[in-house]
Amino acid sequence: MADFFEQIDQTARALQKAGIRFGGRVAILSENGPGYTAVIGACLRIGAVAVPISTRYPAPQVQQVADWMGCSVILASRNFATAALRGPLVALEEITGPVAGDMAAVTLDRIGADLGNPASIIMTSGSLGEPRGVLHRLSQHYYSAAGADRNTPFGPEHTWLMSVPMYHVSGFSILMRAFLRGGRVVFPPNGQTLQQAVLQCEATHLSVVPVQLARLMDHPDCIERLRAMEAVLLGGSAACDALVRRALAVGLPIHTTYGSTEAASQVTTTARGELIDRVGASGRLLPYRDLRIAEDGEIRVGGRTLFDGYVEAGSIRPAIDADGWFHSGDIGALDEAGFLYVRGRRDSMFISGGENIHPEQIERVLEEASGVERAVVVGVPCGDMGQRPVAFVKMRMGEPLAGETLRHWVAQRLERFKTPVAFLQWPASLDRQEKPNRTALAARAQGLLAGRSPQVLKDLPQSLGN
Numbered sequence: 001m002a003d004f005f006e007q008i009d010q011t012a013r014a015l016q017k018a019g020i021r022f023g024g025r026v027a028i029l030s031e032n033g034p035g036y037t038a039v040i041g042a043c044l045r046i047g048a049v050a051v052p053i054s055t056r057y058p059a060p061q062v063q064q065v066a067d068w069m070g071c072s073v074i075l076a077s078r079n080f081a082t083a084a085l086r087g088p089l090v091a092l093e094e095i096t097g098p099v100a101g102d103m104a105a106v107t108l109d110r111i112g113a114d115l116g117n118p119a120s121i122i123m124t125s126g127s128l129g130e131p132r133g134v135l136h137r138l139s140q141h142y143y144s145a146a147g148a149d150r151n152t153p154f155g156p157e158h159t160w161l162m163s164v165p166m167y168h169v170s171g172f173s174i175l176m177r178a179f180l181r182g183g184r185v186v187f188p189p190n191g192q193t194l195q196q197a198v199l200q201c202e203a204t205h206l207s208v209v210p211v212q213l214a215r216l217m218d219h220p221d222c223i224e225r226l227r228a229m230e231a232v233l234l235g236g237s238a239a240c241d242a243l244v245r246r247a248l249a250v251g252l253p254i255h256t257t258y259g260s261t262e263a264a265s266q267v268t269t270t271a272r273g274e275l276i277d278r279v280g281a282s283g284r285l286l287p288y289r290d291l292r293i294a295e296d297g298e299i300r301v302g303g304r305t306l307f308d309g310y311v312e313a314g315s316i317r318p319a320i321d322a323d324g325w326f327h328s329g330d331i332g333a334l335d336e337a338g339f340l341y342v343r344g345r346r347d348s349m350f351i352s353g354g355e356n357i358h359p360e361q362i363e364r365v366l367e368e369a370s371g372v373e374r375a376v377v378v379g380v381p382c383g384d385m386g387q388r389p390v391a392f393v394k395m396r397m398g399e400p401l402a403g404e405t406l407r408h409w410v411a412q413r414l415e416r417f418k419t420p421v422a423f424l425q426w427p428a429s430l431d432r433q434e435k436p437n438r439t440a441l442a443a444r445a446q447g448l449l450a451g452r453s454p455q456v457l458k459d460l461p462q463s464l465g466n
Helices: 004-017 034-046 059-068 092-096 138-151 169-181 194-200 210-216 220-227 241-249 359-366 403-411 428-432 438-448
Strands: 025-029 049-052 073-076 089-091 118-124 132-137 159-161 184-186 205-208 231-234 254-260 265-269 289-293 298-303 309-312 315-317 326-334 340-345 350-352 355-357 372-381 387-395 422-425
Touching: 004 034, 004 092, 025 034, 025 059, 034 049, 034 092, 034 118, 034 169, 059 073, 073 092, 089 092, 118 138, 118 169, 132 138, 138 169, 138 265, 159 169, 169 184, 169 205, 169 254, 169 265, 194 210, 194 220, 205 210, 210 220, 210 231, 210 241, 210 372, 231 241, 241 254, 254 326, 265 289, 289 326, 340 359, 350 372, 350 387, 355 359, 359 372, 359 387, 359 403, 372 438, 387 438, 403 422, 422 438
Parallel strands: 025 049, 025 073, 049 118, 073 089, 159 184, 159 205, 205 231, 231 254, 387 422
Antiparallel strands: 118 132, 132 309, 254 265, 289 298, 298 326, 309 315, 326 340, 350 355, 372 387
16 A cells, blocks of 8 residues: 555646646645545645635635635535535545545655745634635744644654544644654544544544533543543633643643644643643743733734735735734733733623623633533623623533523622623524634624613523524
8 A cells, every 4th residue: 555645646746637736726625534634745745725625614605715715726525526616626536546544654855845835725714703814834834833843742653633624723733743753643434423533543642622622521431541642732712720620630631722823723832731730821832933912911923833914815915013923812911930821802802881801701611510511602782881791501412501500600700790691592503603703693692682681681581592
């Protein structure tokens, strides 16, 4: 069987035969798998730009993004080839041929990739849900991987279980970590749950978001397997302190992290053992990055991993200030040892009775409550109070939404003005979004609660919002 480099090389020749040249942009619409990886490696080999597209986008949005990004072709895997796309559409399997085995023993040196080449356009939705294309050169991915490797080494002796989508920077960065030193990446077969994959794969590394970790920890056999790993990277959103404490209590090798698409993934990450005394921290600055906290509390990021800019109407719009800083829009603080604590998004903050409310703080408290899987808090207008917090809550399977219980839970842990005045049923549409669209959710909450005062809101039936 050919090694994975030969499969990349074969795919590169097929891309060139299909008319893809240096600088050409290749949209990829596919589930995770070795074929997806072969396409990304092939793009690096010939100097083309990989444009991973979310498989959650409806067909019109896939086409729109491909058009906006100036893609020469859309490579769609067999599972997505029937999407109503205008094209140019090519079956991914026709380009890659049969791809067998896991990605392993392939490095950027072997691929022959030039670090100065544009390498990827990864979509980021920001807090308002509008997708934007983030352009990185290969050098920026390289320095992101090299800095992360100092903190959590990943090489030929290791195996990373791909549990996050490769159209996210979190998944794309795992491939870059593998390309750095030739590490192995394995993919769960289609239809296999993450729990099954963790138990069946002898992985040493895993990346998860909080809801994935919480579900894995519901199974003692998974806890045992996770405990044997070298690193479990916890990112994607702010993890509640209770989840981190629970993971530490059973001995999991947890590393919390803060990052962004624009910074090519991780910016800060905890080293092993550092969380014991600093639950809630997102780690210290990794090599090749810079970070500062502005006077208004905004996290600003610099360094060699920062993107070239946003792709807009055929041009690149730089997004750093005159001093070289990217304004993240996130609010945070550094302690005396340099550990970062992320408070929330600046554009999600609202004012209630003259007090600033960061909804992420309330969400973290709610997600510590028994039976709660996820929560999103938004502000709704409330006369002289300005805005009051309202929570959309997703309960675990079979658990009822008990608003009074949750209200009491929050009131015992936060200031009174931060207690939500209503708890609404979780909309199914939220499960299909990359990030919650807070503007749309606030409008939904306002419509459901129209005309009710805060006192009346406290007595609303908890079925509201179904």
